Amino acid sequence: MPVQIREAIIALPAYPPPIAGRTGLRLDFNENTSGCSPSALRALAGIDGETVARYPDVATAEMAIAAAYGHSPASALLTNGVDDALLLLALTVLEPGTEAIIPEPGFAMYRFYAAQLGARVVAVPFRRSPREFVTDCAALDRAVTPRTRIIFIASPNNPTGHLTPAADLLALAQRWPDILICVDEAYAEFVADDATGLLPCVLRQPNLVVTRTFSKAYGLAGARLGCLFAHPDLLPVLRKAHSPYSVSTLAAACGAAAVDDKAWVRAYRREVIASRALLQTTLDELAIPYWCSAANFVLCNAGTRARELTAGLRARGVLVRDRGGDIAGAVRITCGRVSQTESACAAIKEIWHG
Ligand SMILES: Cc1ncc(COP(=O)(O)O)c(C=O)c1O
Numbered sequence: 001m002p003v004q005i006r007e008a009i010i011a012l013p014a015y016p017p018p019i020a021g022r023t024g025l026r027l028d029f030n031e032n033t034s035g036c037s038p039s040a041l042r043a044l045a046g047i048d049g050e051t052v053a054r055y056p057d058v059a060t061a062e063m064a065i066a067a068a069y070g071h072s073p074a075s076a077l078l079t080n081g082v083d084d085a086l087l088l089l090a091l092t093v094l095e096p097g098t099e100a101i102i103p104e105p106g107f108a109m110y111r112f113y114a115a116q117l118g119a120r121v122v123a124v125p126f127r128r129s130p131r132e133f134v135t136d137c138a139a140l141d142r143a144v145t146p147r148t149r150i151i152f153i154a155s156p157n158n159p160t161g162h163l164t165p166a167a168d169l170l171a172l173a174q175r176w177p178d179i180l181i182c183v184d185e186a187y188a189e190f191v192a193d194d195a196t197g198l199l200p201c202v203l204r205q206p207n208l209v210v211t212r213t214f215s216k217a218y219g220l221a222g223a224r225l226g227c228l229f230a231h232p233d234l235l236p237v238l239r240k241a242h243s244p245y246s247v248s249t250l251a252a253a254c255g256a257a258a259v260d261d262k263a264w265v266r267a268y269r270r271e272v273i274a275s276r277a278l279l280q281t282t283l284d285e286l287a288i289p290y291w292c293s294a295a296n297f298v299l300c301n302a303g304t305r306a307r308e309l310t311a312g313l314r315a316r317g318v319l320v321r322d323r324g325g326d327i328a329g330a331v332r333i334t335c336g337r338v339s340q341t342e343s344a345c346a347a348i349k350e351i352w353h354g
Helices: 007-011 038-045 049-053 059-068 081-093 108-116 137-143 166-175 199-203 235-241 249-260 262-285 303-315 338-352
Strands: 076-079 099-104 120-125 148-154 180-184 208-213 226-230 297-301 330-334
Touching (some): 049 249, 059 076, 059 249, 076 081, 081 180, 081 208, 081 226, 081 235, 099 108, 120 137, 137 166, 166 208, 199 226, 249 262, 303 330, 303 338
Parallel strands (some): 099 120, 099 148, 180 208
Antiparallel strands (some): 076 226, 208 226
8 A cells, every 4th residue: 555645745755956057156046155254164163073963052142132123032933944834834834725815926936845745836927027026906806715824935036026015915914914914025134225124013913924044145055054034822723833853953043143244235235235236237238138136146138148148157167046947037136245246247248259
């Protein structure tokens, strides 16, 4: 008698992460291209065998990290990357017969986790113009049914880079108090004029959850650390459903040290904002259209030359991401240190001029 596999898993398309063969300048995954804060590395080096031998107790790190975001553990929960937070939210509210609304093109894991739980995914397209993507809140409202349990939305969004005004997302949560609204702020640190996002709002909006990652601005993608923020009435429910040891001692120590080194992350943020402007200017010069981005990447429309651009960059040691599966001709280019962006721009010019 074969093992019984759940229908949802049988139907689930596999998601093999495209991480093989990544040698060169990593502008393909929106990671930090500058490593991480030396304080995080020192914290890692300071961990002894006795500490590694124990199961993790991350309470102190959780308190320090929550405080750095203006919260306390009553409204903040460390997770094994934002991916773990997304899965936690999905398994808390989704089951067969329920629906998850996902604006698209968006981050692939929203669909992946909702489908794992056997929920129906209701995709709502962003409104698209040649220069901007815009979140269509009226279309999100229209997509709600009595079966809707959660709306996942990233702001700034990946892969489009566009920011949805915090007021619009809060209003969405206020209109649908019985639906979980997950605002994924993985790229919030790169928003030029305000990096606070919706963090303060979760304390007064019980159905709003905000996620932050250490994989981008903090350069800890390999450590796997995220933080989920929710109203103190909701957080204990999420904490109860969370695997007790999913955050490692090592990740928590790195994260606590990283948030303490404010100068390092501020300096990297400045580099990324300057890099983004430089990349956009280069694309303008070459008349390659792109969509306005508030994140650490720019999505451009290389049209019929997208393959040539990604392959040409790879041949020159620069890795970028072909997003043609989402939008024909789209190529996503991560912005890291200015010197790296200068090299990437020189390579783009060389390829484009033929
Ligand atoms: C919008 C968004 N959310 C979450 C993640 C994943 O974050 P983490 O590495 O913390 O799991 C990504 C990674 O690319 C992302 O683009």
